[in-house]
Amino acid sequence: MTQMETDKTSRRTFMKKSAALGIGISATPISTVGQQPDEHGHDERGVLSEKSQALLKRFNLKYPIFQAAPGGEELAVAVANSGGMGAISLSWDAPELAVDVVTRLRKATKGNFYANYVLHFEPNSLDQVLEAGCPNVQFSWGIPGKNVVAKIRNAGAGLGIQVSSRQNAERALEREPDFLICQGLEAGGHVQATSLLFPTLQAVLELAGDVPVLAAGGISTGHDIRNALNAGASGVILGTRLMATVESDAHDVYKSSLIDAGEDSTVYTICFNRDWNATHRVLRNKTFLDWEADGCPDTGNKPGEDDVVANHPDLGPALRYETVPPLQGHEGALDEMAMYAGQGVDKIYDLPSARELITRLWKEFENT
Ligand SMILES: Cc1cc2nc3c(=O)[nH]c(=O)nc-3n(C[C@H](O)[C@H](O)[C@H](O)COP(=O)(O)O)c2cc1C
Incomplete structure (x- = not known):
């Protein structure tokens, strides 16, 4: 890690801790x-x-x-x-x-x-x-x-x-x-x-x-x-x-993403609706940003919607836009899966x- 990255990380941790401790x-x-x-x-x-x-x-x-x-x-x-x-x-x-x-x-x-x-x-x-x-x-x-x-x-x-x-x-x-x-x-x-x-x-x-x-x-x-x-x-x-x-x-990658997330990291969306078409709040990630950039298309026209993004020994393949989050045992592009998070994620450090x-x-x- 460069000095700049270290400074950013410690500043971020300090800010998250302050928020978590309820300063203000x-x-x-x-x-x-x-x-x-x-x-x-x-x-x-x-x-x-x-x-x-x-x-x-x-x-x-x-x-x-x-x-x-x-x-x-x-x-x-x-x-x-x-x-x-x-x-x-x-x-x-x-x-x-x-x-x-x-x-x-x-x-x-x-x-x-x-x-x-x-x-x-x-x-x-x-x-x-x-x-x-x-x-x-x-x-x-x-x-x-x-x-x-x-x-x-x-x-x-x-x-x-x-x-x-x-x-x-x-x-x-x-x-x-x-x-x-x-x-x-x-x-x-x-x-x-x-x-x-x-x-x-x-x-x-x-x-x-x-x-x-x-x-x-x-x-x-x-x-x-x-x-x-x-x-x-x-x-x-x-x-x-x-x-x-x-x-x-939760998979370690998901846990780390929750720790790293900030105030503007979550989005309320219908993006991950392959197996249940309902509103949800997740961390903004590549899957969401690509879909949003394409105009938030409906199922059938979503970018990469047949991609297998990860596999799990018991749960099998996870397709992009499925509702399953990255769990222990998943392998693949875990940070492209639905990483659910509430707005309090900013205070998790x-x-x-x-x-x-x-x-x-x-x-x-x-x-x-
Ligand atoms: C990873 C994840 C999975 C969830 N799965 C369910 C579920 O299966 N059934 C349900 O009623 N709510 C589910 N929820 C919503 C929670 O019940 C609860 O309303 C929500 O987590 C509260 O907000 P918070 O995450 O900011 O604490 C889920 C929430 C998360 C973060």
């Missing part, structure tokens, strides 16, 4: 409820709203920090073992595989986790997964039918639904969920939201009553958590931030373990 961000403290530190010497219950405390109690959590759907099994176990809520995406797994995943997770952690289903796709493994003892199920991109909710309740499992507007929150609440996730436009991955997190959160909170609402989109630091909880959220969802951890199943990250964020939260 102010927040009002949440009033304490006067409880004593727990057996871990940890006093989060003393600084949380009653609704957040109820959420912790309901799901037996130490922190109101939920993993978003991606990241894989190892990350779900690490988050759950650290006192957060682990998550596993089961939308695209065959029932036998989904059952194996849930069985392994149940063995690997005494903590809690949920299975995520994107309702654009049929939740084919739901019955089997509930039978295997999946403790909680969460849906996005749709509202589950009454029969689906009945199955979940009969199995004794918890229910979460992602919403993105006052209108769909109203419908979701008819299903009497245990929690709502309110996603904002800042989010990485597939973005159901059409407006920014905080205005949507306010609108959803006005309807939610006692139902806890978790904030999703652009949350990377303890300061972000403080801002979300001050705004009335009972907890937060971390997607992109947790992808840049030791245990996440390192690759901690999930436990280190969660404890650090919580300290930042408490010190804000």
Whole structure:
């Protein structure tokens, strides 16, 4: 590396660290409820709203920090073992595989986790997964039918639904969920939201009553958590931030790209729509820039759309514009694949373990 590059890298790291530490961000403290530190010497219950405390109690959590759907099994176990809520995406797994995943997770952690289903796709493994003892199920991109909710309740499992507007929150609440996730436009991955997190959160909170609402989109630091909880959220969802951890199943190239990314690195687009035509937020890369330069053509006219950009021993070839991100095991032009990232990516500057990250964020939260 030349001296100039070194200077640029350290300046960039410093700027990202400053942003991550919340320099320049102010927040009002949440009033304490006067409880004593727990057996871990940890006093989060003393600084949380009653609704957040109820959420912790309901799901037996130490922190109101939920993993978003991606990241894989190892990350779900690490988050759950650290006192957060682990998550596993089961939308695209065959029932036998989904059952194996849930069985392994149940063995690997005494903590809690949920299975995520994107309702654009049929939740084919739901019955089997509930039978295997999946403790909680969460849906996005749709509202589950009454029969689906009945199955979940009969199995004794918890229910979460992602919403993105006052209108769909109203419908979701008819299903009497245990929690709502309110996603904002800042989010990485597939973005159901059409407006920014905080205005949507306010609108959803006005309807939610006692139902806890978790904030999703652009949350990377303890300061972000403080801002979300001050705004009335009972907890937060971390997607992109947790992808840049030791245990996440993201490929190292993807993790490095998240660390290097800056304020203007993400784009909200429909570029990577080969197998699911939905809006998403990714890092701008060669695939996106070539497609954009060509006038954002429809499928059939996209540049290089039949290119195999990478291969995976289990997942097989990945075509350009497919939705799969670079995962461990992928080989090829990994930085030309969909590298999902939320707007909080600018505040990611390192690759901690999930436990280190969660404890650090919580300290930042408490010190804000
Ligand atoms: C790599 C990646 C994959 C995602 N996959 C899913 C998914 O399978 N199902 C889903 O409901 N949301 C998915 N999301 C969106 C997250 O659930 C969440 O809304 C988002 O990550 C929050 O924003 P953040 O990334 O800025 O934290 C994904 C997000 C990322 C970054």
